[in-house]
Amino acid sequence: MTAGVRLLALSLALIVLFMLAAGVAGGARAQAPDAEAGDFGGGDEPAAHVPWTGEVATPDEGTSSLAGTPFDPARLALLPQLRVGLVLDPAAGDFDRAAPFREALERGLRLPVLLVAYRDLSRLQRALVAGEVDYAPLSASAYAQAQRMCGCLVPLLSPRAGDGSAGWHAVALVARDSPLQRLADLAGARVATGPLQSTGARRVPLAALAAEGLDAERDLAALVAHADPLAAADAVRRGDADVSFGWSSLRGDVAEGYSRGTLRDIFERDGAAASLRILWASPPIPNAAHAARDTLPEPIRAAIVELLSETAEGEGGFEAARAISPFGFVPVEAQDYAPVLATFDGQDGAPAGRLRPLSPPR
Structure with missing residues (x-):
C-alpha cells in the first residue's frame, strides 16, 4: 500500500x-x-x-x-x-x-x-x-x-x-397432455420445485396449495427440491414428476415461452417450444x-x-x-x-448476496 x-x-x-x-x-x-x-x-x-x-x-x-x-x-x-x-x-x-x-x-x-x-x-x-x-x-x-x-x-x-413488465408470476407447469387442470387436482401428485428458499419456484406455489386446503407433506406423493426451476421442469419432461414450480412474465410470444421465465429458459436452451403448459399462475408479483x-x-x-x-x-x-x-x-x-x-412468518432465513433487482426470481 x-x-x-x-x-x-x-x-x-x-x-x-x-x-x-x-x-x-x-x-x-x-x-x-x-x-x-x-x-x-x-x-x-x-x-x-x-x-x-x-x-x-x-x-x-x-x-x-x-x-x-x-x-x-x-x-x-x-x-x-x-x-x-x-x-x-x-x-x-x-x-x-x-x-x-x-x-x-x-x-x-x-x-x-x-x-x-x-x-x-x-x-x-x-x-x-x-x-x-x-x-x-x-x-x-x-x-x-x-x-x-x-x-x-x-x-x-x-x-x-x-421487456416492459413490472413483475412476474409464480407458475405450476405440467405436461401438455396431463389430466391435471388446477391446483386442487395435485393431491397425490409428484411435485418438483426449485431450491428450498426459492420464492417463485417453491414458496409462493406451496402457499397457494395451502390456500386450496392441501398440505404438502400430507397430500403430495412427493415434493423434491431441485437446483433451479429449469431442472424442476426437466423432471416433468422426463416423467420423473407430475408438476413443477417455476416463474414467468406471462408477456410476449407464448410459443417462445413468453419474454422471461422458466418456459423461456427451456425455449432458449432447446430452440423449440416447450412441451409443458401452465396449470396455475399466481397474481402478478412486482x-x-x-x-x-x-x-x-x-x-x-x-x-x-x-x-x-x-x-x-x-x-x-x-x-x-x-x-x-x-x-x-x-x-x-x-x-x-x-x-x-403470505410465505413468510418472520422466522425464515433472510436472503443473501448482492441485490440484482431485475434478475429472475429465485
Whole structure:
C-alpha cells in the first residue's frame, strides 16, 4: 500500500468517525432481533457502513452538493437528511455507478442525500428494519420478510424489466397432455420445485396449495427440491414428476415461452417450444421493492414516488436515475406483494448476496 493510499484511507476513517459522532450517518445503531442463523448473515455483528465518497451536504449549508441547487426549507423541516441504503462493492466501482442516482435524488427532492453502502442484501435488509437508513431497494422476498418482522415498511416503487413488465408470476407447469387442470387436482401428485428458499419456484406455489386446503407433506406423493426451476421442469419432461414450480412474465410470444421465465429458459436452451403448459399462475408479483420506513414523512415518500416514476415515461430530464433502473419505475403498494408476504412468518432465513433487482426470481 502506497503512502498516498494509506493517507486516503486514514482520511476516510476520520470522516466516518466524525459523521457517527455528529449523528450524520443515523446516530446509534439499533440491532435487529436475531432469529435463526443466517437471518441477517451476521448475528450481533453491526452492518458494514461505507459512507458515500464525494461531498455530502449538511442541512445548514443551505444548498446541495450539486452547485446551484437550493434545498427546500419545508422539506428540511420534515427531514434533515435522506439516508439511502444500497448493496455496493467499492472495489468493483459501484460508487461511481450509483453516484448519478444520489445526485438525481438530491436535485429532485432538494434534500441532502447520504448513500450508505452494505456488503450484501441481508445487511441492507437489517439496516432498514433497524432504522439505520430511511429508504432502500430490496428484493421482493427480502421486503416481505422484513415487513413480517417489523411491520414498519412502505413499498414505494418497483423497477421495470427490459421487456416492459413490472413483475412476474409464480407458475405450476405440467405436461401438455396431463389430466391435471388446477391446483386442487395435485393431491397425490409428484411435485418438483426449485431450491428450498426459492420464492417463485417453491414458496409462493406451496402457499397457494395451502390456500386450496392441501398440505404438502400430507397430500403430495412427493415434493423434491431441485437446483433451479429449469431442472424442476426437466423432471416433468422426463416423467420423473407430475408438476413443477417455476416463474414467468406471462408477456410476449407464448410459443417462445413468453419474454422471461422458466418456459423461456427451456425455449432458449432447446430452440423449440416447450412441451409443458401452465396449470396455475399466481397474481402478478412486482420486481424488487424500493421500500421506505413508515417513519419517513409521507410528503417525502410521495416526492420520491413522483420523482422516480417520471423515469418510466422517459421524459422530464431525469435520466440519471436510470443508472439504478434502466427501464424506469412503477408505483407499488403493500397489497401487490401479498403472494410473497403470505410465505413468510418472520422466522425464515433472510436472503443473501448482492441485490440484482431485475434478475429472475429465485
